[in-house]
Amino acid sequence: ALLEKEKEIAREQARAEGKPEHLLDKIALGKLEKFFKEAVLLEQEYFKDSQKSVGQYLKSVSPTLTVAEFVRFQVGGK
Known part of the structure; x- marks a missing residue:
């Protein structure tokens, strides 16, 4: 649940920044990796x-x- 929530937040941030739809998942994964390096x-x-x-x-x-x-x-x- 937390993972999906963080991934969706990252996708929405990228979308709000005007990033292309086809890159949203890659951007979200990169942000999740950063999140884990800080939180775990x-x-x-x-x-x-x-x-x-x-x-x-x-x-x-x-x-x-x-x-x-x-x-x-x-x-x-x-």
């Missing part, structure tokens, strides 16, 4: 090595390593 922990950029995602780093440490919990820190904000 294992797809996010690993902060110590920007060439790897968090998931790629975990696999390089141990193929059986999984995330059990995570904590988000913010500097200078509430």
Whole structure:
């Protein structure tokens, strides 16, 4: 449901920008990839090595390593 909602939002944004109808799906998929890289922990950029995602780093440490919990820190904000 979330995936379809995000895809439709991306399609509508592209349509509103005047993009050709035949490219809307490709544009939407590109925007979904960007959405996942921001929203999914294992797809996010690993902060110590920007060439790897968090998931790629975990696999390089141990193929059986999984995330059990995570904590988000913010500097200078509430």
